[in-house]
Amino acid sequence: MNLAGVFHRACAPFSYAVCPDTLVLRLQTDRAVERVFLHWGDPFEAGILGGAEGWTGQRMEITDRQPLDAVCWWTTELQPPYKRCRYYFELHQGDEVWLYGEDGFRTPQEGQPAGFYQPWLNPVDIPQPPAWVQDTVWYQIFPDRFCRGSEAPAPTPWRTHGSVTNGERFGGDLLGIEQKLDYLAELGINGLYLTPIFAADSVHKYDTRDYETVDPDFGTNDDLKRLVQRAHAAGIRVMLDAVFNHCGASFAPWLDVQEKGRASAYWDWFMVHTWPIPTPPRDTRDHRYASFAFADNMPKLNTNNPAVIAYFCDRCADWVETYGIDGIRFDVGNEISHRMVKAIRRRVHAIRPDVYLLGEIWHDASPWLEGDEYDAVMNYPLQQTVARFFGDRRRTAQALGGDLQRCMDMYRRQTRDVLFNLFDSHDTDRLYTRAGSEDAFFQQIVLLLTLAGSPSLYYGTEIGLEGGHDPDCRRCMPWDALDTPENRVRRAQVKQLIALRHALPELRGGGMEFVECAPDRRWVWYRRGTVTVQMNCDEMPWEVGETGETLFARHLAGGVLQPGGISIRMNCGGVGDP
DSSP states (O other): OOGGGOBOOSSTTTEEEEETTEEEEEEEEETTOOEEEEEEEOTTTTSSTTSSOOOOOEEEEEOEEEEOSSEEEEEEEEOOTTSOEEEEEEEEETTEEEEEETTEEEOGGGOOOOOEEEOOOOGGGSOOOOGGGGGOOEEEEOGGGTOOOOOSOOSSOOOOSSOOOTTOOOOOOHHHHHHTHHHHHHHTOOEEEEOOOEEESSSSOOSEEEEEEEOTTTOOHHHHHHHHHHHHHTTOEEEEEEOOSBOOTTOHHHHHHHHHGGGSTTGGGBOBOSSSOOSSOOOGGGOSBOBGGGOTTSBBBOTTSHHHHHHHHHHHHHHHHHHOOOEEEETTTTTSOHHHHHHHHHHHHHHOTTOEEEEOOSSOOGGGOSSSSOSEEBOHHHHHHHHHHHHOTTOOHHHHHHHHHHHHTSSOHHHHTTOEEESOOTTSOOHHHHHOSHHHHHHHHHHHHHSSSEEEEETTGGGTOOOOSTTGGGOOOOGGGTTSHHHHHHHHHHHHHHHHHHHOGGGTSSOOEEOOOOSSSSOEEEEETTEEEEEOOSSSOEEOOSOSEEEEEEEEETTEEEEEEEEEEESOTTTTOO
């Protein structure tokens, strides 16, 4: 047995409480391990720890075995009657048997290992994200490029063909978004995520100069208040972008520091290492001061400073109290201090406990998801997993299944169900361009809308808007092309998939059973409760049969799923087994 492939820690995602009564335990082994048993019970069943107790616990087999690439995850649920749990594992492979506990491995002849512990399933320590997020389908808008509501001439005429730059301003605004709320509601959208809207020098507004005033390019503070009110009336929640890791070069405290140096009341709001600051302006690789990604026009804020923390706590409280904001997305969320995120959470949740706090973190974000900081993060690992499969034809359906399972189980179950799932955004190339074909585009849309989490469409994705990497992914919404024959079909199919998600609870939460298939790309096949999803990502037809109610299909006829095809059915059982 490969003992080096065995891993467990008594913390998420290997050991965690879903609720005060239920404990999830997970063990990692290599794929050769054949059976796993769990010995578990209350730590005090045999007496006080440290005495002459002879603890044994009860033995049960773990049957939920999830193959990943090179390892397996074995998962089970317990209901410890006294909310405490001591446990260890028993592994079988051929004639080998090993016991695994907190102090390592032992043979049965060597006796019981030290147990792992979950001391107490304390309700206050169990993350409970806002329930409404699981039922939300988001729509991300880059305001300058979505819709222009003002009749005043824009700096650059609206252009829907060809590439764009970050120096062009096309005049999209909050009034334009308000005018399209009916369009979004009709599509099935019930969550709106706006990239920064507060006063800044750039078109993207990630270089904030005034965190209290809506940028005049987009409208006024009253426009924001009215937009949120009318969105809520249409059943749409609103999330704003919080750029708290850094500010813009025109932010008043930064200007004060540049003028007064150490005499500035704001000196400790920043991290200036060389004074006077060398001229001319340039990137910050010379350590003149800390900044976002070496950008000299985005000085990094000292989010450990109590005054900075208090200032941004006030801003978030104002957004929630004055404007009724439902969610806050934290830009560069992994560089903001844990101290500040915790303080903002306490402040905001004292006003309204169901505000959704979302971190922009592109990697494993476990340290931020313990229940006292972010509710969830942007699920870029899922986006990268799906992009890898569709971009590399050597990847098999089995490999995709393992990769998806890892993404789904990276965090606690309650966190998984509110992860912000996205396949394109203002920071990536657009999904339609990356997909390379209509079929691959829709197969990825199906994945987005049938997996656990809270899915997000980037504006225009519903009609296959194209675009390369930043800035090309920020093209203007082509409203004049909305009703072309191909765009009507795309929008109708996306609308149908969104409606399915809203109608079927099993598509919004819960686990995924990925069916073991032949090691090629033909059978991408998983179940979400009573719903079966099948996609043919290879070049040969697949006989899937005709059992069950068809909920959505592309390239399916006579029970045969053609290359590029999609089948979503209800209660189709084992039809299509290879």
